[in-house]
Amino acid sequence: MSQNQPKKNRKRRFGDRKDGRRLRTLPPMQRVMPYIMKRRSDAQNTFADNLDITEADKMVRVKVKEGMTNFSLLHIILAAYVRMIAQRPGVNRFVSGQKIFARNNIEIVMAVKKEMSLEGRDTMIKVVFPPDATVDEVYEIFNRTVEEATKVEGETFFDTVAKVLISFPGFVLRFIVWLLFALDYVGWLPRVLTNVSPFHGSMIITSMGSLGIKPIYHHIYDFGNLPVFLAYGNKYTVNSIDRDGIVHRRRFVDLKAVTDERICDGYYYASALKILKKLIQNPEVLNQRPEQVFEDVD
Numbered sequence: 001m002s003q004n005q006p007k008k009n010r011k012r013r014f015g016d017r018k019d020g021r022r023l024r025t026l027p028p029m030q031r032v033m034p035y036i037m038k039r040r041s042d043a044q045n046t047f048a049d050n051l052d053i054t055e056a057d058k059m060v061r062v063k064v065k066e067g068m069t070n071f072s073l074l075h076i077i078l079a080a081y082v083r084m085i086a087q088r089p090g091v092n093r094f095v096s097g098q099k100i101f102a103r104n105n106i107e108i109v110m111a112v113k114k115e116m117s118l119e120g121r122d123t124m125i126k127v128v129f130p131p132d133a134t135v136d137e138v139y140e141i142f143n144r145t146v147e148e149a150t151k152v153e154g155e156t157f158f159d160t161v162a163k164v165l166i167s168f169p170g171f172v173l174r175f176i177v178w179l180l181f182a183l184d185y186v187g188w189l190p191r192v193l194t195n196v197s198p199f200h201g202s203m204i205i206t207s208m209g210s211l212g213i214k215p216i217y218h219h220i221y222d223f224g225n226l227p228v229f230l231a232y233g234n235k236y237t238v239n240s241i242d243r244d245g246i247v248h249r250r251r252f253v254d255l256k257a258v259t260d261e262r263i264c265d266g267y268y269y270a271s272a273l274k275i276l277k278k279l280i281q282n283p284e285v286l287n288q289r290p291e292q293v294f295e296d297v298d
Helices: 026-037 054-067 073-086 135-151 157-166 170-185 264-281 283-287
Strands: 018-022 044-052 095-098 099-103 106-113 120-127 202-209 228-232 236-241 246-260
Touching: 018 054, 018 095, 018 246, 026 099, 044 264, 054 073, 054 135, 054 246, 054 264, 054 283, 073 106, 073 120, 073 202, 073 228, 073 264, 073 283, 106 135, 120 135, 135 283, 157 170, 264 283
Parallel strands: 106 202, 202 228
Antiparallel strands: 018 099, 044 246, 095 099, 106 120, 228 246, 236 246
């Protein structure tokens, strides 16, 4: 099936997982790569770029005036990433058990602080977005998830699971972690765990700019199936002079990505990242739904 076919309903087949369907028509070389590079840390590539956010900053100001008081660059980046997946679904694949799968949904992971202080505790959130979401819908879905996570008194379910795990003696915990790896390898990890696991999802993102520093290359994890880690930094201004001697003031942020190279080739990744960059540079497109949402190959 062509990469440019619209999304359609599919039935689960033998070999599929709860969180994705196995891709059976990929080229032989691509299918054998997970056996050569068994670990995600073996297969990670790094990529750096800068993003022109001049128009994005304008959108932020407009949205805040419209009443979206917490609207920020983060919401535009998330909306652009969701839209990119709608156009390049191969970036939403993952490798598990040495097989390549197309993820069933778009699930973004992020760490948030319950309190913005040195002592404030982090918790992990997972947000599921529809592939045709507009930037306003991304804002509403994301903020609702953050509010639910941060207003919880005490521990979230993820925090509770982590607390239970560390309550075991070291040798028992090592066995439990080995068992979790084994269950995840064959796709038998309980859904109650994958639903809260920060190691399972389409992408994990961190805003180093909120800390006032530049982005870092953050590794992707061997446990779970996250194929992409994005980090972006603080904003800065660049002045350039055109041929007519006119000074143009543009705003930028630096972006750094770590990706699992086994899910798609470099040409496909480049195509997807160009779409992401173009959407962030021209964010007004995100106010409307995409004309079409594309389905991955079989």
